Every structure is written in structure tokens, then in C-alpha cells.
Amino acid sequence: MDEVKVVxxxxxxxxxxxxxxxLKVDADQARIDVEVEAMSLAPVPTPEVLWRKPHVLATAALPGTTLGRLGGPSTASPAAWAAAGAAIRKLHDAPLPPWPGRAGRSIDELTKELADECELLVTNGVLPADLVTRNRQVAEAALRPWTLAFTHGDLQIAHVFVDGDEVTGIIDWSEAGQGDALYDLATFILGHEEHLDDVIAGYGTDIDLDVIRAxxxxxxxxxxxxxIEQGFDPFAPGCEVEMLRSRM
Structure with missing residues (x-):
């Protein structure tokens, strides 16, 4: 009998x-609707949609394994990372979907959100002030005009499946939409910047590394x-806080 595994x-x-x-169960039906529409438009391999009902989406498993996970090592080859870069570029060059995405918030919205969040991180004692201040300075380079692209919006390496050196699919499209392509790349290499050259080999060289870091x-x-509120540990090795500390 198949077991039920909580992913x-x-x-x-x-x-x-x-x-x-x-089976993806989402309190916000709109995210499921976006996910299905985005997968139908994306020019890259995506899971087969088996059925959809209110608040539930069923998709088929993809062949292969994930490229890796945040906080853990990746055993994928340089060629697999380059293939992922090429797939991401194909997505970013595709016609825009007709809705804004997570990576498409306005500069004014992001500036306010960043300021408010930095204040909360310090006043609540979540992170030290010098760490927050330094990374806020780095982050400001991302707050500039950008050309809209078809973005995934949550392009973690755990969402990219490979079989050998071939990308077999990309999952979790609920945050997809119009946005900054470099946001996707920054999300993708978070915790795995040692593979950035391989990704660029597949993606192309016309990218601003300072903006990716921002x-x-x-x-x-x-x-x-x-x-933290969702029960994850951003302080774990290779995760968000370690990345923030690397900017010091």
C-alpha cells in the first residue's frame, strides 16, 4: 500500500x-489557478495535471530527482546545473503571462516592505542590527527598474528535477507571473553560489551579479x-541567515 508522505x-x-x-492543498484557490495556468504557458517541462478541485491540485510525479535542496549539498553535475540555467533562460524569454507575480512587486512596494521588515528583525531581536544594516545596503541594488520577464517566483533548487544532465521538470508555480528575471536566479543559487558559473554557462552572460546578490x-x-512562523529554520547551515552573514 502506498504511504502518504507530507512533503x-x-x-x-x-x-x-x-x-x-x-496533492497540493492550498487555502487560496487563486494560487492553484495561477499554478495551473502558469504550467500551461511555461515553455519548460512541468508536471502533468491529473485533476483539480476547489483548493486541491493533483499532479503526476516527475522522473529523476531534485537538483538539490537549500541547506544541503548538490550531487548534480556541472552539466545539469547548466541545463537548469538554459531552462530558466527559456522561461524568462517566453511571452509574458497576463498577471503580475511574486517577483514583480513595484520598487516602492519592495522599498517599504524591506524597511518595515528590517525594523521588525532588529526590534524583535531576530537578527543583530549590523547584519540587517549591511544586507539592507546590499539589497538596495535590486531596487532599480527592470525589464519584465516570465518568472517562476519561487525557483528553489528543490523545485527543479533532473535526470542525469537533463531537466525533466519544474514544480510549484503558484508564485509565477511577470517579474524580474534576476530574482529567479537569486532564488535558484541561494546557498549554492559555487554553482553560479555553471548556471551562467547555460543561461547566458548578460546578467548583473551584483543585482543577483542584492x-x-x-x-x-x-x-x-x-x-520561523511556518516552522522552518532559516538559521540552519546553508540557509538564509548563513547567506546574510556571508555578506558581512
Whole structure:
């Protein structure tokens, strides 16, 4: 008998695996609708949608294994990382979806959100002031005009599946939409910057490394408290806080 495996679970959503079927349960039906639409538009391999009902999406498992996970080593080859970079570039070059995404918040919105979150991190004693101040300075380089691209919005390496040196699929599209391509790249290499050259080999060289680093700092600053509230540990080795400390 197939077991029910909890892949991830928190107050907003949960993903379960039963055999070769993934069930995503989301309190926000709009995120499921976005996910299905984004997968239908994305020019890269995505899971097969088996069925969809209110608040639940069923998809087929992808062949292969994830490229890695945040906080853990990746055993994937340089060619696999380059293939992932090429797939990401193909997504970013695709026609825009007709809705804004997580990576598409306005500069004014991000600036206010960053300021508010940095204040909370310090006043609540979550992170030391010098660490927050330094990363806020780094993060400001991301707050500039950008050309909109088709972005995944939550492109963690655990969401990219490979078989050998081939990308077999990308999962979890609920945050997809119009946004800054470099946000996706920053999310993708978070905790694995040693593979950045391989990713660039597949993606192309016309990227600003300072902006990628800025997005890494900005994304991590905004994520720390939320991750703690959801039961995750951003202080674990290779995760968000370690990245923030590397900027000191």
C-alpha cells in the first residue's frame, strides 16, 4: 500500500505525496489557478495535471530527482546545473503571462516592505542590527527598474528535477507571473553560489551579479520571520541567515 508522505505543510498550504501523485492543498484557490495556468504557458517541462478541485491540485510525479535542496549539498553535475540555467533562460524569454507575480512587486512596494521588515528583525531581536544594516545596503541594488520577464517566483533548487544532465521538470508555480528575471536566479543559487558559473554557462552572460546578490539579501531579509512562523529554520547551515552573514 502506498504511504502518504507530507512533503511540506504550514498554515497556508500543504503538499502530500501518495505513490506517484502529488496533492497540493492550498487555502487560496487563486494560487492553484495561477499554478495551473502558469504550467500551461511555461515553455519548460512541468508536471502533468491529473485533476483539480476547489483548493486541491493533483499532479503526476516527475522522473529523476531534485537538483538539490537549500541547506544541503548538490550531487548534480556541472552539466545539469547548466541545463537548469538554459531552462530558466527559456522561461524568462517566453511571452509574458497576463498577471503580475511574486517577483514583480513595484520598487516602492519592495522599498517599504524591506524597511518595515528590517525594523521588525532588529526590534524583535531576530537578527543583530549590523547584519540587517549591511544586507539592507546590499539589497538596495535590486531596487532599480527592470525589464519584465516570465518568472517562476519561487525557483528553489528543490523545485527543479533532473535526470542525469537533463531537466525533466519544474514544480510549484503558484508564485509565477511577470517579474524580474534576476530574482529567479537569486532564488535558484541561494546557498549554492559555487554553482553560479555553471548556471551562467547555460543561461547566458548578460546578467548583473551584483543585482543577483542584492536579490539574495533582499529575499532572505524578507523571508526569515515568515519561515520561523511556518516552522522552518532559516538559521540552519546553508540557509538564509548563513547567506546574510556571508555578506558581512
Amino acid at each position: 511540506v505543510a504550514h498554515s497556508e498550504r500543504a503538499t502530500l505525496r501518495v505513490g506517484d501523485v502529488f 536579490w539574495s539579501s533582499l529575499r532572505s531579509l524578507l523571508a526569515v520571520r515568515s519561515l
